[in-house]
Amino acid sequence: MELHPSSIVIAGGGSTYTPEIILMLLDNLDRFPIRQIKLYDNDPTRQKLVADACEIIVRERAPHIAFCATEDPETAFTDVDFCMAHIRSGKYEMRDRDEKIPLAHGLVGQETCGVGGMAYGLRSIPDVIELIDFMERWSPDCWMLNYSNPAAIVAEAVRKVRPNSKVLNICDMPIDIMERMAKIVGLQSRKDLVVRYYGLNHFGWWSDVRDQEGNDLMPRLKEYVSKNGYNLEPLGCEPRLNDEDWLKTYRFAREVFACDPTVLPTTYFKYYFFPDHVVEESDPKYTRVDMVRDIREKEVFSECRRIASAGTSEGTTLKIGVHASFIVDLACAIAYNTHERMLLIVPNNGAVSNLPETAMVEIPCIVGSNGPEPLSIGEIPWFQKGLIEQQLAAEKLVVEAYFERSYHKLLQAFILSKTMKDASVARAVLDDLIEANKDYWPDFK
Template sequence: MKQGLKIVTIGGGSSYTPELIEGFIKRYEELPVSELWLVDIEAGKEKLEIVGNLAKRMVEKAGLPIEIHLSMDRREALKNADFVTTQFRVGLLDARAKDERIPLKYGVIGQETNGPGGLFKGLRTIPVILGICKDMEELCPDAWLVNFTNPAGMVTEAVLRYSNIKKVVGLCNVPIGMRMGMAKALGVEADRVQVNFAGLNHMVFGLDVMLDGVSVKQKVIDSMADPDNAMSMKNIAGLSWDPDFIKGLGVIPCGYHRYYYKTSEMLQEELDAANEKGTRAEVVKKLENELFELYKDPNLDIKPPQLEKRGGAYYSDAACSLINSIYNDKRDIQPVNTRNNGAIASIPDDSAVEVNCVITKEGPKPISVGDLPVAVRGLVQQIKSFERVAAEAAVTGDYQTALVAMTINPLVPSDTIAKQILDEMLEAHKEHLPQFFTEIHA
């Protein structure tokens, strides 16, 4: 009988990894991790070693028997894993900078997971994730895949549709961030607040908010209508909502909804920021360099507080809580990306949605919400169509499918502009998109 759990983290050299280590240390009594494999690619070797050494110091400080392995060999790492977490970025931050900068030239929002940038992140990421799934089928067929790699909804959609992996959950820190923001606005501890989440990744709504079991949704909406209280995130400009709009909407949007409901203002904000301080990727590059300088310090043996500036606050809590709840069959409620199975009436049953689920040892069981309110239903369906077509384009490498995906995204104003952006971005990302450039001979 195997002792302890083997967890493999692909993209182990990420600046977020110390959050994950902290989460496993905190839960060790319930979640006996014996091996943690941090895996990366050659280009990430230096960062992997820096983060890996910090991870070892953190575990040593905690006095726990968790073995940390650093590896560039994914297949070696995956053998007999119990959980596989993915947190990688194909093309690194340079690719993200292109995703953000190129659309701006055409007067279109350039953003990591929305619009043309989200499409291209998906096109680069999905073939890699499906390769990991193939390895898992062979080397750890019973393992759970917990994906944090963005765009998490589209990636989960692709795994559900194009791989044989059934044990997959997509995860995002946006719902936790929203709940924390609501608790802060209400002036109460976060564990007293429960939010009924439903929608898609980066397109999730709070349908209701409970404080000690009593609905306080209206109070939260009133708070959001206050321009001094615009709940936002580190990586999204906190432009305040129009009070009449937010009250009329009747549900609580996430920070990313600003791209859809405040498109022209967000575009202007991005253009100004790109000229003054660089795109978000360029800002993050500086932040990452500072973090890795901190991580190098041989005396550092905790997760440094500066990591929260990176936009990933609460992410380890989300990840470790999910793994803990699956392993221990906790049956608590968490918002995750999973197969819809009828939970949201206006989305196909076999599609990925982000919704509250009861987390069991068999995985997430989505909680039915019925239909989404009519005011938000159409936008959610449109983004789901975009994700589906984008995933198909990523798998097939078909140019016309990619053009349709780009054009049906609500942030892209016409097929002509879509084609111009698509052509420039395909060229810019050529080395990471072999499926579009390899001739297939029968």
Template sequence: MKITVIGGGSTYTPELVNGFIVGAETLGLDELWLMDIDAERLDIVGGFARRMVAAAGDPFTLHLTTDRDAALEGASYVEAQIRVGGMAARREDELLGRRWGLVGQETTGVGGFAKALRTIPVLLSIARDMQRLCPDAWLINFSNPSGLVAEALQRYAPETRSVGLCNGPIGMQMRIAQELGVEAARVKIEYLGLNHLAWLTGVTVDGRDVWPQVFEAFCEWLKASDDADFPLYLIESLRAIPSGYLRYYYRTQAVVQHQAAHPTRAEEVIRIEGELLTRYADPALTTLPDELMLRGGAYYSTVAGQLIRSLHTGDGAVHILNTRHGGAVPGWPADWVCELPCRVDDRGIHPLPARPLPLLCDGLVHAVKTYELLAARAAATGDRAAALQALVAHPLGPGAECAPALFEDLLAVNERHLPQFTS
């Protein structure tokens, strides 16, 4: 088996490599290819990965390349973790929101919109290249905004098998398991929404309902917090636990005020990545450094490895994925990509039937999905009208009066990365 990682120079890559080392025998992994357009960074990250693989007894052959065709040819699985424009572009995404008095964040609001416009065309080109070089492979995307990218891939490149992954759901599962004092594999969560816009509405351990206990503990945590992410009255009325990114919707003013007094997250990550790359360059380093946890993305390798194992072995395990639900969610169009539990085997991905969300949550999903559909069209086709409508549709957007000027601001900052609008 050949697995390819596009964006192999990411500081996340060593964690992913570690996961493949652990699972190499189960997967029958022969070759792991790390591809990146930044040769210098790939040399540092890939050099560390080589030492990790060698220290583990060389369970597979590791290849480093800047040639995308060579990396894709004959691959069984392609994992994408790209950041078009690098961390400098992320910083601009955050500053875009701040300039307009809006939430400045890389995966939602106007910052997430800018990132999607840069990212989707590249992922679509990868999907097209896969049809030529590895037509039977799965494209597993981690690149943010993961759900919106999955929507675009399944709508505009349906011939390539693709799915979106996020570490958010498994993070919730792991925390609940820790709080209950049980193994994570025994915990099943009822979870539904869009990527970074989803709610937990049920939990079982070995089939036993523990939701009342989990929900009560969450409410107690909110009560004890001096600056809770969510209003307690709202959570109690919804009887649902929101994913962390919903604080941008439920506490918008507090977020905007906080960001005005603090540096961007991008600036913090640039510092952390600099320190990580220095550590990775140490020729004596062969294990994951503790500093990697500061980067975020916990359980990243776990979700990727578990998904590939299920697709390869057909074990029928349940994973929370971003894919078309195909009628699993009553009242939602079947071709919507959403984030929900799916049973996975060697025949593919099978969304499991889901209970409808509370009306307030459902309404927010509809609003953001409208934005996603318009944003995907704009990114894939260069449709300016769709881009402007997407900005108007997003609940965290600038509104109809400011959308045209904000879009011109976005284009000016991202001109070289958005040829679909500027050519």
């Protein structure tokens, strides 16, 4: 089959993840050829820092690929086949408030979970919809591969107001855990696994994991996770040894697993099942965003400056990361009708038979040129159903609150979160977040 080269725009061109996405794309040109790469961002200073280095990388490794970076949406979205969107509305300045304001009220401060995640979602909704409108105006046949957070709230908003758009909502966290599962059972890659999985984004469980020959891997995985969580240090292959915060999260999965040892959970349940523990171990003056700024951002931006100054990427420390590894698989599935099985966030429409039709569920799908075909999950147990419906209600209320400008619906969403203490705290933290987000949120009545 002839592989027609694609044109790509990366929305969020100034992100620290953009270089690793560029490297991933260049490493896969044999199966996903590219004719053009564009970077688009509304922060020209930040984007230029990344783009100057990426332009050198592209020129050295694939000089036939046209490259540009722009703040003009028409330039960015004209003649593109795929938009890879990973924007951060409000940048790290607002993430800082998403994490620290809840902690000041004794609540979990996390960028995608609890009230901090809701705050981030309210900022993300208009920006993602704007990108969809740009795409549909200037390249109506384009597909958006959206991995902007918080994915569940963003996906629900898109379902509500742009239901027919060519948008695929995806997340890298299940991919990362599946790579860990493969290592635990001695396989080479997550692609050696066949999984059944269900839930909402950052709120799901694996109910079955097998190898390509159909051998049940769940007993081995459960035994390992019950002792070690998803931490790979006992196997000597932990890829995040420089980040103790992530190591703690992976270790703590054993505590989450103990809540229901019939399934394997994602790591994010620690924020919902053990919020007091999370708050107790958090430093309200130095949160995850400070770690990212002090480590990842400084390292990536420093290396980008070095490449731009030297005029060459030789000896670069920039690498392909797990954040990018699944994106080319999804693009290939759409472009070349590969029918790859992938986890995506899609309208339920009966796939999980005892959840609402309009739930945006994260489940396995077969992906081809027409988009995803969700696989049937059937009924799920009461424990998971109850948790999902509470979380789903909170996420739907956030989206309704945004479009209706409803203070009370947003307050109800805060109260519903399993990370919340009581309604008085919900109102207090909401009022503080409204003040902090006055330049981003609508005027809630």
